[in-house]
Amino acid sequence: MKRSLLTLLCAMTTFGAQAADTHKAAPKGDAARGQAIVATVCVACHGPDGNSPLAANPKLAGQHSEYLLKQMQNFKAVDGKQPERVSPIMNGMIAAYDEGQMRDLAAYFATQTQKGEAAKSGETIALGRKLYRGGDQSKGLPACAACHGPAGAGIPAQYPRIGGQFAEYTEVQLKSFREGTRANDPNKMMRMVAIKMTDAEIKAVADYIAGLH
Ligand code: HEC
Numbered sequence: 001m002k003r004s005l006l007t008l009l010c011a012m013t014t015f016g017a018q019a020a021d022t023h024k025a026a027p028k029g030d031a032a033r034g035q036a037i038v039a040t041v042c043v044a045c046h047g048p049d050g051n052s053p054l055a056a057n058p059k060l061a062g063q064h065s066e067y068l069l070k071q072m073q074n075f076k077a078v079d080g081k082q083p084e085r086v087s088p089i090m091n092g093m094i095a096a097y098d099e100g101q102m103r104d105l106a107a108y109f110a111t112q113t114q115k116g117e118a119a120k121s122g123e124t125i126a127l128g129r130k131l132y133r134g135g136d137q138s139k140g141l142p143a144c145a146a147c148h149g150p151a152g153a154g155i156p157a158q159y160p161r162i163g164g165q166f167a168e169y170t171e172v173q174l175k176s177f178r179e180g181t182r183a184n185d186p187n188k189m190m191r192m193v194a195i196k197m198t199d200a201e202i203k204a205v206a207d208y209i210a211g212l213h
């Protein structure tokens with residue numbers, strides 16, 4: 001079991017490295033031009049610097065630009081098809097922007113500093129930490145830290161920052177991956193993780209992650 005999981009993780013890393021190479025060739029965004037869009041549109045939900053005031057809207061400040069760009073591309077419907085990541089709000093919000101503007105927006109949010117949340121539930125912190133750092137070998141659940149890093153900072157370009165995020169948002173995303181209503185993760189990486197988690201485990205790990213900086 002352990003061995004097959006390791007092989008899987010290695011295969012994923014290779015896949016990620018190839019994706020990173022394609023991104024490198026692409027032009028970088030202009031953060032100042034991105035800020036101008038944020039100040040008029042995105043500010044309403046994500047704040048002026050990507051530190052969203054409400055837990056329903058994820059923090060974008062300090063997120064890797066490659067991940068931000070990918071999410072915007074996934075929210076955008078192409079050729080009248082269903083977007084890869086479904087969100088009634090964001091599918092509408094992103095419709096007006098082209099590839100260059102998305103790069104500008106990604107460049108702006110990536111250079112902002114995240115104001116992280118805090119863990120709130122003392123009773124579940126030990127379980128959250130254990131799952132985050134070590135997973136659960138008895139059911140083949142990998143450690144979150146293996147891909148998202150020990151402090152939740154992620155690994156650009158393939159693994160997003162998750163540390164300091166609102167627990168409510170993290171919980172919703174994990175449940176969406178588990179149910180398959182969010183299915184834009186390369187190689188089903190997150191769906192295969194979330195499907196092994198109970199509601200209580202999701203809640204515990206989401207709370208722990210909020211306090212990770
Ligand atoms: C009306 C509120 C609202 C506005 C305005 C808005 N967003 Fe969002 N945004 C959301 C919500 C809600 C989500 C979470 C969607 C989900 O649950 O999948 C989100 C998610 C995102 C994500 C994915 C974050 C992640 O961690 O995966 C990105 C990137 C993003 N928004 C960018 C933008 C940009 C750029 C703008 C401005 C052009 C914008 N948003 C405007 C509400 C909003």
Ligand code: HEC
Nearest residue numbers: 142143144147158159160170173184185186189190193205
């Ligand atoms: C094999 C690597 C891998 C492992 C292990 C892993 N993740 Fe992920 N995770 C990813 C990738 C890749 C994405 C980005 C998916 C995409 O492109 O939309 C992601 C995305 C996420 C997101 C969405 C972030 C956002 O801003 O919307 C959350 C939340 C998350 N992971 C939590 C976890 C938790 C909690 C664990 C441990 C229980 C975990 N992950 C284990 C690879 C992994």
